[in-house]
Amino acid sequence: MQTLLSELKAIVGAAHVLTEGDLSAWTQDWRKRSSGKALAVVHPASTDEVAQVVKACADYLTQYPDSGLSIVPQGGNTGLVVGSTPDDTGRQIVLSLQRLNAVRHIDAANLTLTVEAGCILQTVQEQAEAAGFWFPLSLAAEGSCTIGGNLGTNAGGTQVLRFGNARDLCLGLEVVTPQGDIWPGLSGLRKDNTGYDLKNLYIGAEGTLGIITAATLKLYPQPKAQLTAWAAVPSVEAAVQLLGLAQQHLSASLTGFEMMGQFALSLVARHFANLRVPLYQSSAFCVLLENADAESEAHARAQLEGLLEAALEEGCVTDAVVAENLTQAHNLWQIRESIPLAQALEGLNIKHDISVPVSGMAAFVASTDKLLAQAIAGVRLVNFGHLGDGNLHYNVQAPEGQDAAVFLAEQETRVNSIVFDAVLAHGGSISAEHGVGSLKVDHLTHYKSPVALHTMRAIKQALDPHNLMNPGRVMRLG
Amino acid sequence: MQTLLSELKAIVGAAHVLTEGDLSAWTQDWRKRSSGKALAVVHPASTDEVAQVVKACADYLTQYPDSGLSIVPQGGNTGLVVGSTPDDTGRQIVLSLQRLNAVRHIDAANLTLTVEAGCILQTVQEQAEAAGFWFPLSLAAEGSCTIGGNLGTNAGGTQVLRFGNARDLCLGLEVVTPQGDIWPGLSGLRKDNTGYDLKNLYIGAEGTLGIITAATLKLYPQPKAQLTAWAAVPSVEAAVQLLGLAQQHLSASLTGFEMMGQFALSLVARHFANLRVPLYQSSAFCVLLENADAESEAHARAQLEGLLEAALEEGCVTDAVVAENLTQAHNLWQIRESIPLAQALEGLNIKHDISVPVSGMAAFVASTDKLLAQAIAGVRLVNFGHLGDGNLHYNVQAPEGQDAAVFLAEQETRVNSIVFDAVLAHGGSISAEHGVGSLKVDHLTHYKSPVALHTMRAIKQALDPHNLMNPGRVMRLG
Numbered sequence: 001m002q003t004l005l006s007e008l009k010a011i012v013g014a015a016h017v018l019t020e021g022d023l024s025a026w027t028q029d030w031r032k033r034s035s036g037k038a039l040a041v042v043h044p045a046s047t048d049e050v051a052q053v054v055k056a057c058a059d060y061l062t063q064y065p066d067s068g069l070s071i072v073p074q075g076g077n078t079g080l081v082v083g084s085t086p087d088d089t090g091r092q093i094v095l096s097l098q099r100l101n102a103v104r105h106i107d108a109a110n111l112t113l114t115v116e117a118g119c120i121l122q123t124v125q126e127q128a129e130a131a132g133f134w135f136p137l138s139l140a141a142e143g144s145c146t147i148g149g150n151l152g153t154n155a156g157g158t159q160v161l162r163f164g165n166a167r168d169l170c171l172g173l174e175v176v177t178p179q180g181d182i183w184p185g186l187s188g189l190r191k192d193n194t195g196y197d198l199k200n201l202y203i204g205a206e207g208t209l210g211i212i213t214a215a216t217l218k219l220y221p222q223p224k225a226q227l228t229a230w231a232a233v234p235s236v237e238a239a240v241q242l243l244g245l246a247q248q249h250l251s252a253s254l255t256g257f258e259m260m261g262q263f264a265l266s267l268v269a270r271h272f273a274n275l276r277v278p279l280y281q282s283s284a285f286c287v288l289l290e291n292a293d294a295e296s297e298a299h300a301r302a303q304l305e306g307l308l309e310a311a312l313e314e315g316c317v318t319d320a321v322v323a324e325n326l327t328q329a330h331n332l333w334q335i336r337e338s339i340p341l342a343q344a345l346e347g348l349n350i351k352h353d354i355s356v357p358v359s360g361m362a363a364f365v366a367s368t369d370k371l372l373a374q375a376i377a378g379v380r381l382v383n384f385g386h387l388g389d390g391n392l393h394y395n396v397q398a399p400e401g402q403d404a405a406v407f408l409a410e411q412e413t414r415v416n417s418i419v420f421d422a423v424l425a426h427g428g429s430i431s432a433e434h435g436v437g438s439l440k441v442d443h444l445t446h447y448k449s450p451v452a453l454h455t456m457r458a459i460k461q462a463l464d465p466h467n468l469m470n471p472g473r474v475m476r477l478g
Numbered sequence: 479m480q481t482l483l484s485e486l487k488a489i490v491g492a493a494h495v496l497t498e499g500d501l502s503a504w505t506q507d508w509r510k511r512s513s514g515k516a517l518a519v520v521h522p523a524s525t526d527e528v529a530q531v532v533k534a535c536a537d538y539l540t541q542y543p544d545s546g547l548s549i550v551p552q553g554g555n556t557g558l559v560v561g562s563t564p565d566d567t568g569r570q571i572v573l574s575l576q577r578l579n580a581v582r583h584i585d586a587a588n589l590t591l592t593v594e595a596g597c598i599l600q601t602v603q604e605q606a607e608a609a610g611f612w613f614p615l616s617l618a619a620e621g622s623c624t625i626g627g628n629l630g631t632n633a634g635g636t637q638v639l640r641f642g643n644a645r646d647l648c649l650g651l652e653v654v655t656p657q658g659d660i661w662p663g664l665s666g667l668r669k670d671n672t673g674y675d676l677k678n679l680y681i682g683a684e685g686t687l688g689i690i691t692a693a694t695l696k697l698y699p700q701p702k703a704q705l706t707a708w709a710a711v712p713s714v715e716a717a718v719q720l721l722g723l724a725q726q727h728l729s730a731s732l733t734g735f736e737m738m739g740q741f742a743l744s745l746v747a748r749h750f751a752n753l754r755v756p757l758y759q760s761s762a763f764c765v766l767l768e769n770a771d772a773e774s775e776a777h778a779r780a781q782l783e784g785l786l787e788a789a790l791e792e793g794c795v796t797d798a799v800v801a802e803n804l805t806q807a808h809n810l811w812q813i814r815e816s817i818p819l820a821q822a823l824e825g826l827n828i829k830h831d832i833s834v835p836v837s838g839m840a841a842f843v844a845s846t847d848k849l850l851a852q853a854i855a856g857v858r859l860v861n862f863g864h865l866g867d868g869n870l871h872y873n874v875q876a877p878e879g880q881d882a883a884v885f886l887a888e889q890e891t892r893v894n895s896i897v898f899d900a901v902l903a904h905g906g907s908i909s910a911e912h913g914v915g916s917l918k919v920d921h922l923t924h925y926k927s928p929v930a931l932h933t934m935r936a937i938k939q940a941l942d943p944h945n946l947m948n949p950g951r952v953m954r955l956g
Contacts (some may be wrong), residue, residue, distance in 0.1 A: 251772030294729030
């Protein structure tokens with residue numbers, strides 16, 4: 001494979017083909033569950049270089065079909081399902097998009113921004129803001145993840161309720177195909193019915209059908225005010241009722257609706273003494289609401305208070321606070337965002353990223369809580385997530401005092417079965433926003449429709465017949 | 479093919495396999511540009527029957543690969559690009575979805591409605607309204623078109639600005655594949671990252687990859703008030719400036735933004751004397767705005783008036799009226815919706831359904847107007863459309879007094895070239911919302927990226943290797 005490496009060095013420059021030293025930043029996954037070995041980490045600097053690298057690899061694989069060569073596209077390497085790191089064969093090229101990080105163009109009248117795949121999400125947000133606009137994709141890893149990775153995995157986050165997933169924020173893509181061709185699909189069009197929806201096929205394909213090198217994204221006018229409220233709700237049913245009321249009162253101004261269980265919040269209180277967690281001690285769940293208003297802060301406050309009054313009257317909220325200023329709002333969001341770390345400090349747990357229809361949420365939680373309590377005495381549930389999207393991080397923690405590693409080793413398979421079976425029974429998805437990667441690929445075989453899997457395989461084989469692009473991710477062939 | 483017909487009669491009942499009599503309702507296209515001959519018009523009553531019909535045809539085609547048998551799926555047969563009627567070989571089965579017309583389920587807490595493909599769009603709107611919700615897909619043919627056809631062609635309409643195309647209003651599909659299998663993808667989920675986006679691949683594929691038999695659609699809370707305004711604007715630039723102001727002032731409450739040229743409005747005034755067309759005589763363009771408010775009519779009016787005041791001050795609007803009541807609002811919309819008929823009464827013209835980025839709209843119109851005026855002395859432009867989506871129906875009418883049929887025969891090819899070349903130069907699409915069908919399939923070969931066409935063909939061949947489903951539509955193979 002030395003001739004291939006020489007060729008790649010000629011394309012991107014020797015300094016940008018790493019084969020030695022500590023490559024763990026590219027070969028180990030974000031949650032450190034998997035560590036692989038790369039033939040090389042290659043850093044092209046342009047779409048043309050990406051295309052040439054892919055073409056060189058495709059040619060090599062045609063010449064040596066048994067070489068085991070393949071390409072793993074990588075953005076910020078912050079994925080949660082082991083989708084962007086190499087396996088341990090030492091025959092995979094990690095193709096990092098980090099050097100493709102330019103904001104190419106902001107089109108104010110068209111409300112679009114065109115950006116290269118390696119641009120950090122936070123940079124996209126900042127550039128949009130500097131131009132007077134709002135790019136509303138927002139998630140915990142935004143300081144490290146790249147927009148290419150966000151699109152490759154169809155990332156979700158906290159504003160999906162109003163703006164949709166990464167997919168819904170993208171109007172066009174530039175993609176390098178498994179043959180090394182460039183699809184110039186950087187459309188800034190809101191309407192284009194000239195054939196199959198290739199854009200949405202590449203989005204969420206986790207690099208298995210091609211490499212996203214740039215995207216044209218939607219911008220929105222900045223809201224005049226963003227107000228945050230925190231409400232105590234007695235049950236999941238009450239939270240769902242509050243969601244319905246919020247949708248009626250706030251319509252599209254409702255940009256966040258996060259539900260957090262009492263145990264999840266108690267972990268934040270326990271491990272982050274500096275954060276004052278409101279209202280959780282006397283309530284089974286709390287809800288964080290955000291209202292992004294196009295008019296004024298006074299209007300936003302009146303609307304939010306009107307909603308909470310109605311909710312108190314209807315009994316779905318027992319108590320509530322509205323943040324008085326940005327610091328208070330920031331603190332409320334910090335509590336929500338500290339749950340993942342608080343649970344980690346409590347000890348490893350079994351993580352899920354599931355969705356069910358909002359109408360089935362209460363029944364799902366009640367029945368699954370019960371099944372798990374029956375299966376494992378004293379089991380603790382770290383239940384929180386984007387209720388407005390029907391998406392819960394329904395995580396299962398060892399009973400108090402039990403060793404977390406032992407718990408994981410002994411219970412993970414069983415717990416996954418209980419949770420995923422319940423998800424299926426409630427018409428849900430076993431991966432709402434994190435994707436499949438290699439971590440969930442076997443689960444998918446079990447929980448996804450065989451017709452869908454067959455169709456997915458046919459598409460993969462048609463577009464990447466030599467299985468060059470991120471093999472073994474999303475689905476297995478044959 | 480008699481054995482096949484017998485088999486189909488056994489599946490759906492002899493009364494639902496039509497082979498004789500006047501079949502023009504199914505074999506002639508909406509605009510009467512094309513009339514074909516069907517082997518049979520088949521009306522299955524359920525998804526299972528659709529699957530059996532497709533399976534029987536697939537088996538027949540496998541046995542007799544030279545028989546020329548294929549299936550043309552059909553909804554309301556209101557398409558504008560000859561995509562749902564048979565060719566003249568007499569070897570195509572028209573598979574009508576008209577009998578699959580049940581509303582299966584309304585899920586209020588999940589804000590979804592599950593409906594069969596043959597349900598008329600207006601029925602979907604009415605059922606949503608009866609349940610207290612809003613299904614905002616709206617277009618001229620809504621009394622006849624079906625939701626399956628809307629999804630198969632990714633229909634647009636007048637509310638795309640806020641809610642997106644048909645694609646964006648759909649959460650899940652049930653599809654019969656070209657092999658006669660059923661994909662049970664009727665998800666009511668807002669988030670599901672378990673593999674390739676099959677839903678969006680089938681949407682807009684115009685029946686070439688499978689048959690949509692049912693869909694789960696998004697519902698929205700009904701607005702408290704819908705207000706309509708009519709503004710005179712001096713130029714396309716001014717209309718674009720007004721759009722930007724409206725997006726800032728009204729945010730997501732802006733649900734309609736239609737621009738109409740002076741000549742288009744003069745045709746309405748000429749052919750519909752009962753409609754009083756406001757403000758058009760002294761202005762190059764008029765804009766129809768709609769504000770759907772979640773709060774109250776008073777609030778909606780204050781917001782809309784605030785916008786128009788700001789626009790008058792900035793000079794992008796020279797005069798404006800706000801409808802005082804529903805009747806006035808209805809009349810304003812009726813003017814907009816009478817443009818297609820008014821131009822028809824004036825004589826056939828050369829129709830376009832193009833899109834360009836909003837920021838390029840003024841330059842596109844100015845340069846293309848000029849090119850056409852140079853090419854054809856006295857040419858008249860019926861220019862109107864969904865400016866908020868960058869979508870114009872940029873239609874070209876014969877010079878005053880010239881015979882329309884002669885004009886079309888002599889000028890259509892040349893006019894199309896001028897317009898489509900200009901669209902391409904401005905980064906636009908030659909079919910914004912009507913689709914490709916057979917009418918634009920040759921244009922696509924010329925104007926679409928070869929990499930995109932290659933990828934589309936690979937997908938078609940992988941999913942429908944015997945080319946059973948609506949062959950020759952969207953693209954040609956080989």
